[in-house]
Amino acid sequence: MKKKILYFFSDTGGGHRSAATALMRAVDHLSREKYQQEMIDVFAACSGFLNIFAKLYSPVIKYSPKLWGQLYYWLDDEKKLEQLEAISRPFILQELKRLILEKKPAMIISVHPLVNHLTTTALQELDLKIPFVLVITDPVTLHRAWVTPKVDLAVVATKEAKAAAVEYGMPEKKIKVIGMPIDPKFFLGDKAKAKAKERGKLNPKLFTILLMGGGEGAGGMAEIIKEFQKTGFDGQLIVIAGRNKRLEQKLQKEKGKFSFPMKVYGFTNQVYELMAESDLIITKAGPGTIAEAMAMNLPIIVTSWLPGQEEGNVKFVLQENVGRVSQEPKKVVSIIKEIRESGEFEEMKQNIRRISRPQASLEIAREISRYL
Numbered sequence: 001m002k003k004k005i006l007y008f009f010s011d012t013g014g015g016h017r018s019a020a021t022a023l024m025r026a027v028d029h030l031s032r033e034k035y036q037q038e039m040i041d042v043f044a045a046c047s048g049f050l051n052i053f054a055k056l057y058s059p060v061i062k063y064s065p066k067l068w069g070q071l072y073y074w075l076d077d078e079k080k081l082e083q084l085e086a087i088s089r090p091f092i093l094q095e096l097k098r099l100i101l102e103k104k105p106a107m108i109i110s111v112h113p114l115v116n117h118l119t120t121t122a123l124q125e126l127d128l129k130i131p132f133v134l135v136i137t138d139p140v141t142l143h144r145a146w147v148t149p150k151v152d153l154a155v156v157a158t159k160e161a162k163a164a165a166v167e168y169g170m171p172e173k174k175i176k177v178i179g180m181p182i183d184p185k186f187f188l189g190d191k192a193k194a195k196a197k198e199r200g201k202l203n204p205k206l207f208t209i210l211l212m213g214g215g216e217g218a219g220g221m222a223e224i225i226k227e228f229q230k231t232g233f234d235g236q237l238i239v240i241a242g243r244n245k246r247l248e249q250k251l252q253k254e255k256g257k258f259s260f261p262m263k264v265y266g267f268t269n270q271v272y273e274l275m276a277e278s279d280l281i282i283t284k285a286g287p288g289t290i291a292e293a294m295a296m297n298l299p300i301i302v303t304s305w306l307p308g309q310e311e312g313n314v315k316f317v318l319q320e321n322v323g324r325v326s327q328e329p330k331k332v333v334s335i336i337k338e339i340r341e342s343g344e345f346e347e348m349k350q351n352i353r354r355i356s357r358p359q360a361s362l363e364i365a366r367e368i369s370r371y372l
């Protein structure tokens, strides 16, 4: 029987699911499908009650990112996190233990900050010595909740994330700096082919901008599109509205009215292909999207971010000069014009080429397979 790897995540946003999927594909690619792999949405599987709170992520980040920021900073405290875990335990621990016993994994990998302490407690109470690995999906600044010194290994994306993890009490020797786990196709896929194939659907000669707002379609995309219309944009747009159904329907209805070609998608599994079709991305500072855009050599205009959680990503974009930041739709459009005309656009692409790590998920897969 094949050894089993379980991936613990919570289906909030798109980033955690994407990270787990990327790792599964990378492990399959390297091991030629030697392992049985399964993703577990821990709250959905083990606690209907706690899952109600997990499901609040989507409306909160869409309608009140400020509130999310307040919660993020309020929980940046060891004592409060301990209390939160203690309160959660009665609602989830027995089920989590039952799940682990039933699935009999050879390894557990977590890509979510809020399930790790619970998992180490469950393993301890069951007296099981199953390797437990964290793959931290906040690339620069990470929340204290991630840090669980009892895990066997924590993979981070940057040395800044490593420093933060050490500061929060993670033993340095358990940390490996590798990169963000993005789908191996961003590394293995043939960008030129995807481009040629997909370009057929829009005008291949026009400058193509991709608009995205993470898995939930957050970040005021409609206003930015309006601004492109006002200024007589000479290119074309691809919009991924994600799970934001309202935005998707509105844009599908309106797209014929614009003076430029525009394609609109809801939640799609074609992000790689759509990025291959694009020249630049306008996005919320989601870590998954930024890592993928860099793998596809797209300069990044950041137009929104979650307070606390994604602020480090915004700084990263500016510091490395791989893009620009503005929350004002008018400015976003003028920045794009400016960087294209000044040649900065090409400079950004060079910077991206230098620092992007599109192969990270394969390297992470290699590292974790040592624990199997």
Ligand code: UDP
Residues within 6 Å of the ligand: 012, 013, 014, 015, 016, 018, 019, 213, 214, 215, 216, 240, 241, 242, 243, 266, 267, 268, 269, 270, 271, 285, 286, 287, 288, 289, 290, 292
């Ligand atoms: N994504 C996707 N389809 C969509 C929208 C987003 O597959 O329609 C993926 C995207 O490629 C990325 C992830 O969802 O891998 C979003 O992660 P990110 O960390 O950028 O933001 P989050 O949604 O977690 O806030």
